[in-house]
Amino acid sequence: HFPHREAPGKRWVYHTSDTYLLGVAMNAYLSEQTGEPSDYYRDLLVSIWRDMGLSPTLDDIRRTVPDGTPFSGYGLVLHARDIALLGHLLASGDARFSAYFDADMLNAAMQRNAADRGLDAGGETLRYRHGFWGWNARSVLGCKTDTWLPFFSGYGGISVVLLPGGTVYYYFSDGGVHAFANAVKAIAKASPVCGGMS
Known part of the structure; x- marks a missing residue:
């Protein structure tokens, strides 16, 4: 394991892979809260996109495999x-x-x-x-x-x-x-x- 070089929130470092890990963590958290397999994109975001009047192309996101984990940080298709x-x-x-x-x-x-x-x-x-x-x-x-x-x-x-x-x-x-x-x-x-x- 690698120790922090400085306290979190002090230095900006951008990694899209960190956004992907956040998506994995959000799925785990939702599953823990609901007691069922959860998908933050399907279960939360799609209804927001519909409410905003966005197109059905946003009904899905690029995934690691079909029906797999949302590829957070990548993969949105927008008109x-x-x-x-x-x-x-x-x-x-x-x-x-x-x-x-x-x-x-x-x-x-x-x-x-x-x-x-x-x-x-x-x-x-x-x-x-x-x-x-x-x-x-x-x-x-x-x-x-x-x-x-x-x-x-x-x-x-x-x-x-x-x-x-x-x-x-x-x-x-x-x-x-x-x-x-x-x-x-x-x-x-x-x-x-x-x-x-x-």
Whole structure:
């Protein structure tokens, strides 16, 4: 076994494999609570996706084997409409999320809590909290105050940036491009972005 190099919660280290292990642990916890075999994705998330109006492509997730453990951290299949709608609902603060998720954790992930931006994720303007990235666009946009924007980033070149007022910018590629600052600058000319998600 390997000892911790420092206390948990002090240094950010990203491993998608850790997200997979969390999925395995969630299944074990649900099984323990219900006394039956459980699947967090099938038993909990699918009904949330339906309530949000997302497409049936989300009724399943990539798995280790058919009917096996959800491949957490990988494997969601979303239509462009799903990305746009889910991003819009998150960015606009749709009340349905508070029925399903811890409000404090969601607010921290969505960069709505100035006291909890997350751990430094490789630079002064980059944070990570509860599965969401956060980027401070203040200097890029010339804002007077910090402007933290939550975003998703996926393998190969997936970016989904959540902006104030429910605006969403998304870009999917397989060329390893994760740049979106110029797109956010263009959006800021048409819709207020400075100040962030607060």
